[in-house]
Amino acid sequence: MSAKVIQDYDVVVVGGGNAGLVAALSAAETPGTKIAVLEAAPKEERGGNSRFAGAIFRVVHNGSSDIFPLVHETMAKDKDRVTIGPYTREMYARDMLKTSKGYCDKEKMEVMFDHSLEVVQWMHSKGVKWQLTLSKFYDETKIHGDGEKINMHAGGCLMAKHEGVGLTDDIWAAVEEKSDSITPFYGHPVVDLLATGDTVHGVRVRLRDTFLDFKGQVILACGGFEASPRLRRQFLGEGWDLVIVRGTRFNTGRMMEKAIAAGAGDTGHFGGCHATPQDIQAPKVGDLRVTDKMSRYSYPYSVMVNLDGHRFMDEGENQFGLTYAKTGGAIGRQPGATAYQIFDQKTLHLLEPRYSTATPIIADTMEELADKIGVAKMEFLNTIRTFNDATQPGEFNPFKLDGLNTGDKLAMPKSNWAIPLDKAPFVAYGVTCGITFTYAGLKTDDEARVLNNEGLVMSNLYAVGEISGGFFAFNYPGGAGLTKGAVFGKIAGKAAAEAAKSDQTVVIRNN
Ligand SMILES: Cc1cc2nc3c(=O)[nH]c(=O)nc-3n(C[C@H](O)[C@H](O)[C@H](O)COP(=O)(O)OP(=O)(O)OC[C@H]3O[C@@H](n4cnc5c(N)ncnc54)[C@H](O)[C@@H]3O)c2cc1C
Incomplete structure (x- = not known):
């Protein structure tokens, strides 16, 4: 059956979790950009792993002077109860290097440090509400006396209000407000890349009785392969096919495999998660x-x-x-x-x-x-x-x-x-x-562009969030996953929108 081209977009985002939605919102900042968000899940299950998350964002900050302005007004009283010291990039680097045994991508790690605070501030400006992680890991009423100041752990002090459910509700609301530029498509599993050599033109969606082709700059934001027992067994080893999956059932790694088959490089700790x-x-x-x-x-x-x-x-x-x-x-x-x-x-x-x-x-x-x-x-x-x-x-x-x-x-x-x-x-x-998510995936550069097997940029293809590999290995500092997704999602959205508007973009229409 031949595919039916329904429409051209400037930017096609695959996956509606934290990384994909941030990418879509970022792309929408370039005036006139038309963006499709293709999501495999039905609307009721939208939000990916990001919706299941505790939604802690680990960011570089100078302590309460950076964190307090983010705290939502309904949680303002919490500020009086705590002290928060700085979490410097040196502290973050120490935690990343120690947990990954030195195998984390050090260049991208620096990019994340550069933009981590800025991205949560930007998300705040888009309507994401924040709170302190008070009462998440301890029942403070059982530990601290009335009026006693709580010295919060600096790296893990910030989370989205109402955790992952609040986070995804807020960013989906921001996306829906941009209905002039962003169109979501639920129940639209992407099954292939449309490419000529290293140049990507769009993606193919499988529906019940047809395929639909979406043309444009492609941002893959469709998570790791943690929900596929087959890939878990293949890469993580014996027994992993049977473990509990903590998050969404839709992150099956299909587009990681398709992108690799199309020539994308792979990287990272395939045996780790x-x-x-x-x-x-x-x-x-x-x-x-x-x-x-x-x-x-x-x-x-x-x-x-x-x-x-x-x-x-x-x-x-x-x-x-x-x-x-x-x-x-x-x-x-x-x-x-x-x-x-x-x-x-x-x-x-x-x-x-x-x-x-x-x-x-x-x-x-x-x-x-x-x-x-x-x-x-x-x-x-x-x-x-x-x-x-x-x-x-x-x-x-x-x-x-x-x-x-x-x-x-x-x-x-x-x-x-x-x-x-x-x-x-x-x-x-x-x-x-x-299992929460997998560590390995597609090879990308500092601008979230996918690199081919030979290390060259593939035209019009980006990967953000957990589908991009090499960032973590062995272990992980809590809260770094969402921050990584947001930082590179924002970078990719802007770059894809600008590329779509520039003369250099290679989009073959009406083939
Ligand atoms: C229980 C739990 C708690 C967590 N707590 C935290 C935390 O506190 N802090 C933190 O930093 N991280 C946390 N994480 C990890 C964090 O959720 C992930 O790092 C983050 O959500 C990854 O974002 P993403 O956008 O890459 O993927 P996701 O949010 O998983 O989004 C991927 C989206 O792609 C869609 N999709 C998949 N395949 C296709 C396809 N072929 N076509 C179309 N759509 C597709 C999926 O349906 C999904 O909506 C937690 C995870 C879980 C499960």
């Missing part, structure tokens, strides 16, 4: 009724054991925001892809409020707890005993790396927050691995 501890009862694929409420990130204050009763990772290696993205994978490698986070009464008040969606298993003794959770009992009791024996005196401080560690007594140390589990009742939470 962002995956986190999820409640053992979490839905198999992201459910918009719970979004990210099934995440379980209070493990630094726990002892985590597998079904064999053994510890398998350093729960206190660093703040959770710098370890959670690799902790899912560590759990996924355990028998039955299952682990239990064990707390005692000394740390229960530190649990994230979202643990309220879990069913805790509670016991007065460790023996009883072992029976209830079904781990190998003797090994479990031995693990807890040797862990408790390895703990050392010192001051426990949950809000900084307190250095309370197990010394060299354990093969698997705990580097911070190592205090004995000795205050009953004991409480266990079952967790498994949930």
Whole structure:
């Protein structure tokens, strides 16, 4: 069946998540630009992974003087409760380099630092509302006294109001306000690129009984390949085909594969992904009724054991925001892809409020707890005993790396927050691995242009958000994904609109 050309656009954005919508809004700033946003999901499921997100944006900033003006008026009281220090580009670079073991794309990382604050300010000007991350990771009422100032973690202090749902509602609203220039098409899965050699002319959409061709500068913003069991098995390895998918079911990596088949270069940590501890009862694929409420990130204050009763990772290696993205994978490698986070009464008040969606298993003794959770009992009791024996005196401080560690007594140390589990009742939470997004994808330059296999720019093709690879590897500093998508989405939207208006654009019409 031959494709029917319905219309020419200046810019065709594939995917309506954070990166794609920012790209569309940015393109719309060039007067007269006609933009199509092609979204595979129906309208009710629009927003991609961005809608499921906690929507923390990690940006370079100078502290409260930069952050406070962004906080929405309805959350203004929060400002009186906190102090926020600067998060410098050196701090951001340290966190990116450490989490990626040096494998992150350093040039693009610098571009992200340059534009990170500016992009959230720009999104603010487009109607995105912001708040502080207060009450997201701790129930402050259980921790801080009335009037006590809370010293917020500078890297993770800012998020969209009402998290990913609020973020995507706000940017979709901004897009809908630009109906003179931006046209969204829901239920329009893009299945191929239209190209002649390295020159891209548009994309092909598959509908029920026909294909539709959309011509224009193409911005691919259709996420990673995390929702494809086939590609997960192929690239991430055994067992990954069966893990929980935390976000949208539509990010299947098809356009990454098609672009590569058309000559685009690929890059990044194909064997790595962002995956986190999820409640053992979490839905198999992201459910918009719970979004990210099934995440379980209070493990630094726990002892985590597998079904064999053994510890398998350093729960206190660093703040959770710098370890959670690799902790899912560590759990996924355990028998039955299952682990239990064990707390005692000394740390229960530190649990994230979202643990309220879990069913805790509670016991007065460790023996009883072992029976209830079904781990190998003797090994479990031995693990807890040797862990408790390895703990050392010192001051426990949950809000900084307190250095309370197990010394060299354990093969698997705990580097911070190592205090004995000795205050009953004991409480266990079952967790498994949930994939968030993949790290590898298309090769792009600093201007988000896709490079071909030989490293040359492919005409009229951009890739932004998680479909562009090489930015993260092994692990990830929380909040960098959305910032990366927004920064490069804005760059790509502007560049694509300008290219469409310039004489140099290569768009073959009416073939
Ligand atoms: C539960 C959860 C919590 C998270 N929390 C945070 C956080 O707090 N901070 C942070 O920085 N990151 C967070 N992330 C990661 C973050 O959501 C992603 O980095 C970000 O959403 C990626 O944006 P994107 O625009 O690239 O992709 P998406 O937002 O996933 O958008 C991709 C869009 O493309 C569409 N699509 C896919 N294939 C096609 C096709 N062939 N044709 C047409 N459309 C297609 C999809 O339907 C989707 O709408 C979280 C993710 C999850 C799942």
